[in-house]
Amino acid sequence: MEEVMLKITNLHKEFNGNKVLCGIDLEVHQGEVVAVIGPSGTGKSTLLRCVNLLEMPDKGEISIGGVSVTAPKIDRRQQYALRSMTSMVFQQYNLFNNKTALQNIMEPLMQVKKMPKKQAQESARRILKSVGLSDKENVYPSKLSGGQQQRVGIGRAMATHPQVMLLDEPTSSLDPELVGEVLDVVRKLASRHMTMLLTTHEMDFAKGVADRVIFLSDGRVLEQGTPEQIFDHPRSPRLKTFLSHYRH
Amino acid sequence: MFDASFFWGLFPIMFRYIDTTLGISLASLLLALLIAFIIAGAYYLEVPVLKEICGAWVSIFRGTPLLAQLFWICYGLPQLIVPMQKLSTMTLIIWGVAFNASSYMSETLRGALSSVNKGQMEGCLACGMTRFQGFFRIVLPQAVRVAVPGLSNNFVDIIKQSSLAFTLGVTEIMAVAKMEGSTDLKFLESFTAVMIVYWLIVTFFNYVQKLLEKWLSRMY
Numbered sequence: 001m002e003e004v005m006l007k008i009t010n011l012h013k014e015f016n017g018n019k020v021l022c023g024i025d026l027e028v029h030q031g032e033v034v035a036v037i038g039p040s041g042t043g044k045s046t047l048l049r050c051v052n053l054l055e056m057p058d059k060g061e062i063s064i065g066g067v068s069v070t071a072p073k074i075d076r077r078q079q080y081a082l083r084s085m086t087s088m089v090f091q092q093y094n095l096f097n098n099k100t101a102l103q104n105i106m107e108p109l110m111q112v113k114k115m116p117k118k119q120a121q122e123s124a125r126r127i128l129k130s131v132g133l134s135d136k137e138n139v140y141p142s143k144l145s146g147g148q149q150q151r152v153g154i155g156r157a158m159a160t161h162p163q164v165m166l167l168d169e170p171t172s173s174l175d176p177e178l179v180g181e182v183l184d185v186v187r188k189l190a191s192r193h194m195t196m197l198l199t200t201h202e203m204d205f206a207k208g209v210a211d212r213v214i215f216l217s218d219g220r221v222l223e224q225g226t227p228e229q230i231f232d233h234p235r236s237p238r239l240k241t242f243l244s245h246y247r248h
Numbered sequence: 249m250f251d252a253s254f255f256w257g258l259f260p261i262m263f264r265y266i267d268t269t270l271g272i273s274l275a276s277l278l279l280a281l282l283i284a285f286i287i288a289g290a291y292y293l294e295v296p297v298l299k300e301i302c303g304a305w306v307s308i309f310r311g312t313p314l315l316a317q318l319f320w321i322c323y324g325l326p327q328l329i330v331p332m333q334k335l336s337t338m339t340l341i342i343w344g345v346a347f348n349a350s351s352y353m354s355e356t357l358r359g360a361l362s363s364v365n366k367g368q369m370e371g372c373l374a375c376g377m378t379r380f381q382g383f384f385r386i387v388l389p390q391a392v393r394v395a396v397p398g399l400s401n402n403f404v405d406i407i408k409q410s411s412l413a414f415t416l417g418v419t420e421i422m423a424v425a426k427m428e429g430s431t432d433l434k435f436l437e438s439f440t441a442v443m444i445v446y447w448l449i450v451t452f453f454n455y456v457q458k459l460l461e462k463w464l465s466r467m468y
């Protein structure tokens with residue numbers, strides 16, 4: 001087995017008394033793709049957002065690469081250190097609206113990696129090419145389709161060479177005919193052994209891309225295993241009920 | 249009844265003093281913008297201490313009349329802070345108008361900042377940028393575009409408020425109107441003329457604002 005890249009220990013998070021995560025333990029290995037599934041509102045997004053501290057966990061430990069933090073006492077320096085190990089792809093893309101497709105990818109290279117502009121530009125062009133958007137270099141997000149925006153979003157997330165990439169429902173804001181192009185890019189990343197933790201409502205996608213599937217329910221990891229184990233041989237009644245909603 | 253030749257004769261005189269009015273207005277605008285950006289930034293980034301100071305500043309300058317503030321800065325404060333006595337009345341008026349306008353402009357900017365989707369900052373943080381980088385490079389530029397109409401309104405207020413300078417003995421167009429009018433008691437002519445001049449200035453800057461908005465909206 002590859003080394004552990006992301007380790008979450010006893011993670012707790014509540015929003016004004018609403019206990020969302022109640023002690024999550026999770027390990028993701030180098031190059032592994034882990035898909036988190038579960039009912040709506042069960043805390044999948046919250047889990048991902050806690051990993052890069054967009055939400056501050058109430059309790060628990062997160063370590064990525066060599067950086068390890070213990071909630072709730074996490075200072076700014078630790079926050080930035082942990083975040084620089086990760087990157088995130090958002091359901092709503094969250095591209096920088098005042099920057100072109102190319103500049104969106106250049107921005108973290110220049111600001112975070114302190115790369116000179118020329119070099120950042122070349123790097124960003126290569127990335128844009130790998131997500132199939134070379135012709136959209138100078139286009140602003142408002143002029144891109146959802147699928148194109150999300151591919152730029154993935155490009156931006158790749159730019160800083162994160163140890164772990166977090167993808168929160170990367171396709172669920174997309175029209176069905178645009179889902180494919182984004183999934184292709186994610187599969188490509190998986191084949192290059194990018195470590196990924198993703199949430200999704202697309203069971204076929206989870207089946208196809210994930211090495212391991214986590215079923216989250218009531219703030220806990222209720223069941224986990226290979227896609228075959230989870231989808232073809234679910235054990236808990238909860239998971240069975242959940243999956244039955246997706247079978248036609 | 250209405251002395252037309254006197255009326256027309258007022259304009260060349262007033263145009264000689266228009267630079268004072270515009271000088272006060274533009275200098276106040278720049279200073280007010282600078283302070284307003286600091287206040288809005290302090291709020292958005294939740295800078296400790298500075299945020300509290302800015303809150304008090306806004307509360308004071310929004311909660312009291314401009315005329316009182318001008319008298320306080322020109323006559324009151326120099327008694328406490330002696331070096332201020334060396335400053336010209338004009339400078340102190342610019343400070344007063346700017347301090348006052350900064351409190352309104354900071355509110356305009358804060359509104360614009362909060363109109364920028366929270367996802368923009370999260371996008372910055374998620375790829376490793378600091379809050380400061382995110383603020384200055386991504387959020388603020390988007391907010392400024394939203395704020396331009398509001399800030400332009402604030403600037404129009406500044407232009408109009410610069411007329412208060414005459415109460416402190418600075419000769420700008422309002423003071424000229426009063427002086428010229430009172431020599432022959434031709435107040436109708438002189439104050440009509442001054443209203444027209446203000447209207448022309450404001451209309452001109454409204455036009456500039458439209459151009460600026462057009463230019464900004466062409467960008468993305």
Ligand SMILES: Nc1ncnc2c1ncn2[C@@H]1O[C@H](COP(=O)(O)OP(=O)(O)OP(=O)(O)O)[C@@H](O)[C@H]1O
Nearest residue numbers: 015016018020038039040041042043044045046047
């Ligand atoms: N910022 C917040 N403030 C208060 N409550 C929140 C906040 N973010 C999430 N929640 C609550 O936490 C719970 C989990 O939300 P979360 O978005 O993590 O669910 P999810 O599993 O991602 O759902 P979905 O499948 O619909 O995306 C929900 O009950 C939600 O209302």
Ligand SMILES: [Mg+2]
Nearest residue numbers: 044045046169
């Ligand atoms: Mg979610």
